[in-house]
Amino acid sequence: MNITIIAGARPNFMKIAPIIDAIKKKKAENNNINYRLVHTGQHYDKKMSGDFFEQLGIPEPDANLEAGGGTQAEQTAAIMIGFEKDLMTNPADLVLVVGDVTSTMACAITAQKLHVKVAHVEAGIRSGDWTMPEEINRLVTDSITNYFFTTSATANESLRNSGITGDRIFFVGNTMIDTLLKNKSRFIRPAVWNEAKLTDHNYFVLTLHRPANVDQEQQLKLLMSEIIEHSKGLPIIFPVHPRTAKNLQGLGISAPNLYFVEPMSYLEFNYLVERAKLVVTDSGGITEETTVMGVPCVTLRDNTERPETITIGTNELIGTNPDAIKPAFEKLFSGNWKKGGIPPLWDGKAAERIVDSLLNISLQKN
Structure with missing residues (x-):
C-alpha cells in the first residue's frame, strides 16, 4: 500500500509525525506499507514550519509544492496545480490528509479527480460557523472522503448524521496528543x-x-x-x-x-x-x-x-x-476552575490505530 501524506501548515506537522512513526514501525515488521510526504508549503515561515521537521523528527519531505501566500483562492489553486503534477508523477493507492487547512481540502479534491482514495484524519469536526475558512475546508473534505478517522464521539455523530456509514468511520483518538505525550x-x-x-x-x-x-x-x-x-x-x-x-x-x-x-x-x-x-x-x-x-x-x-x-x-x-x-x-x-478530564482514546496511540486500520483496509481490497 502506497500512501501519500499531505502536510501544509503548523498543526498538520504535529498530526503527521506519529503517523509516519507508526508506518515505519509496521514496515519494519514486514507489512506492505510505504509513504511519501508532500509538503504543500502553505506555511513557509521557519518557526511555523521548518522547526517542526527538526524537533519532531519528521523526515525531509519528498516534495515541497511551495504554494504559500496569496488569497484563499490563489493558494487553493496553487496547491491543486502543484499536487496534481506530483500525484500523476508519483501514483498512490491512498492520499492521507489531516486537519482543516487549505492544503487538506485542495489535496483531497485533487486526489479524487485523479481517482485516488482519500483518508481524512480528524474528520467530522464541526463548528457550524461558515465564516471560518476552516469550516468550509472540513465540509468539502468530508464530502469527498472515503475513510474517516475521528477524535471524538461528537465527530462520529456528525458524520453519521451526514449519511456516512459506520464501516467508513474509525474512532481512533487524537494524533496531536500522540505528539504531545511523546515530547513532554x-x-x-x-x-x-x-x-x-x-x-x-x-x-x-x-x-x-x-x-x-x-x-x-x-x-x-x-x-x-x-x-x-x-x-x-x-x-x-x-x-x-x-x-x-x-x-x-x-x-x-x-x-x-x-x-x-x-x-x-x-x-x-x-x-x-x-x-x-x-x-x-x-x-x-x-x-x-x-x-x-x-x-x-x-x-x-x-x-x-x-x-x-x-x-x-x-x-x-x-x-x-x-x-x-x-x-x-x-x-x-478564586480557585473555582474545573479540574477537567481527558477524552476517550486521547492516550498517545491514535496513530497506531490509524495505520492498523489502513492495513486492514488494504487487505480487504486485495
Whole structure:
C-alpha cells in the first residue's frame, strides 16, 4: 500500500509525525506499507514550519509544492496545480490528509479527480460557523472522503448524521496528543522564561489570530485592555502570530507585565503552556493540549469545533465580547476552575490505530 501524506501548515506537522512513526514501525515488521510526504508549503515561515521537521523528527519531505501566500483562492489553486503534477508523477493507492487547512481540502479534491482514495484524519469536526475558512475546508473534505478517522464521539455523530456509514468511520483518538505525550519530556525552556522571571503557574499565555479578534482595531484594543487589567499583574506571554503582529502595529498597546515574543517552536511553546496559570486563546488545537495537560484555558470565540475540551476538559468558551474576560479571570483567581478530564482514546496511540486500520483496509481490497 502506497500512501501519500499531505502536510501544509503548523498543526498538520504535529498530526503527521506519529503517523509516519507508526508506518515505519509496521514496515519494519514486514507489512506492505510505504509513504511519501508532500509538503504543500502553505506555511513557509521557519518557526511555523521548518522547526517542526527538526524537533519532531519528521523526515525531509519528498516534495515541497511551495504554494504559500496569496488569497484563499490563489493558494487553493496553487496547491491543486502543484499536487496534481506530483500525484500523476508519483501514483498512490491512498492520499492521507489531516486537519482543516487549505492544503487538506485542495489535496483531497485533487486526489479524487485523479481517482485516488482519500483518508481524512480528524474528520467530522464541526463548528457550524461558515465564516471560518476552516469550516468550509472540513465540509468539502468530508464530502469527498472515503475513510474517516475521528477524535471524538461528537465527530462520529456528525458524520453519521451526514449519511456516512459506520464501516467508513474509525474512532481512533487524537494524533496531536500522540505528539504531545511523546515530547513532554523534551520541552525546551524558552528565553522569555528568564527575561520575564517566570515561575510555575504564575503567568498567562496568550495567543490571538482569528479575524474576529485581530482584524478590527477597536476589538483588539478592548480585548488586550481587559486581559491586562484583570491579570492582577501576572506576566502575560504573547507569542505574536504574523497576522496579529501586522494589526498590532501602531495601536500602542503596552503594559509592564505584557511580553510580546516571536512565534515559538513546538517544544518551547508547550513548555510555557504546561506551566501556565491560564492560557487565553482563539485557537482550537491549543485547547486540546491544555485539556490533556490539565491547564485552565479560556477560548475567545463564539463557537468551537472541539466541544469535548469544554464538556470533558479544562477549556471554557466565553465568546468574543471583552466584557466576558473579567468574570472568567475572577473564577480562575478564586480557585473555582474545573479540574477537567481527558477524552476517550486521547492516550498517545491514535496513530497506531490509524495505520492498523489502513492495513486492514488494504487487505480487504486485495
